[in-house]
Amino acid sequence: MMRVLTVNVGSSSVKLRVVGEDGRVTAEGSPTREAIEDPEALSSLLERVGPFDAVGHRLVHGGSRLTESVVVDPAVRAALDELVPLAPLHLPPALAALDALARLRPELPAVACFDTAFHATLPEEAVAYALPQHWVARWGLRRFGFHGLSCSWAWARTAEQLGWAPGEGRAVICHLGAGASATAVAGGRSLDTTMGFTPLEGLVMATRAGDVDPGLVVWLLEQGLEVSVLSDGLEHRSGLAGLWRDPDGDLRSLLAARREGDAGAARAMGVYTHRLRAKVAAMAAATGGLDALVFTGGVGEHAPEVRAETCAGLAFLGVALDDALNQAEAETEAARDLSAPGAPEAVRDLSAPGALVRTLVVPAREDAVIAAECRRLLARPPGGRAHP
DSSP states (O other), X not given: OOOEEEEEEOSSBEXXXXXXXXXXXXEEEOOBHHHHTSHHHHHHHHHHHOOOSEEEEEESOOTTTOOSXXXXXXXXXXXXXXXXXXXXXXXXXXXXXXXXXXXXXXXXOEEEEETTGGGGGOOHHHHOOSSOHHHHHHHTOOOOOOOHHHHHHHHHHHHHHHTOOTTOOEEEEEEESSSEEEEEEETTEEEEESOOSSTTSSSOOSXXXXXXXXXXXXXXXXXXXXXXXXXXXXXXXXXXXXXXXXXXXXXXXXXXXXXXXXXXXXXXXXXXXXXXXXXXXXXXHHHTSOSEEEEEHHHHHHOHHHHHHHHHTOGGGTBOBXXXXXXXXXXXXXXXXXXXXXXXXOXXXXXXXXXXXXXXXXXXXHHHHXXXXXXXXXXXXXXXXXXX
């Protein structure tokens, strides 16, 4: 029975979970990034979460070479360093966590799982930017896509829920959290997604701008805005944070303010859902039609108003939400604790009777995908040795 410690590094914290063979969480912790790099604090934390047999790390970027999960060895570790320029905000803390655990538990195998891997199937027309080809050749410019671990889980649970055979089904998966993306999936294959070379492209997010006219960015540079200020503004001061007064772009605060009649909050939500509906429609075009619309991630799972306003503009695709079911979700969210150790992850079908497209809520479980990848790569054949 292989118990896997999954490590999911965020912008300011690390989510640790021990996942058993049945996919159930047996222990978890949420240390700060600083704590996981402190040997004494990390050792104490690992004692609290209990025994495990392998470590699986979520890494945002695998680049063009690392297009599937891989056992970490010295060659892989060196290759990961080369990818840091592609994700300078995300990869350094993730690699620091990988190194810290390797120093403390060097006897345990480690597996790197990439958010970009699910999108390795993107067709060339969805990958290519219409840029000078000598730029593309020199810097490897292309669209990668992100949130792949979440998409993989959401697709598998959707196919299971709806009884799709391998190769069947068309879905748009909306991973909505502080970061947000929509992905077109047909038969388990990613055909298009809203994030591109970086996680900045696409939807309006908590603090990220999403799609912006590149001419506007050039114009700001020509006005004398420093590159570092521009980068910080697009990543950390835009999105809902830019549209409204909450510096964190917290959707719960925004929705509460809108309920109280705040015009600025209403405007921000209008922009957010307008962009989301447009991108869902674009993704549905990539799949040639739609069988399921899937919401996952913190906002997708816990913000019924976002689901309702998104679906309301997609009736032409066959999307119809059951308002009573969606409202019931709103009334039970405060008592729901799907993230607790051992808690089941129920897929919720919120479709209206007779809807042509099923509308589902799938609780995110990137840790379950990471653990499954570890078991796949570290499986021991009968009487044999573990092999990647």
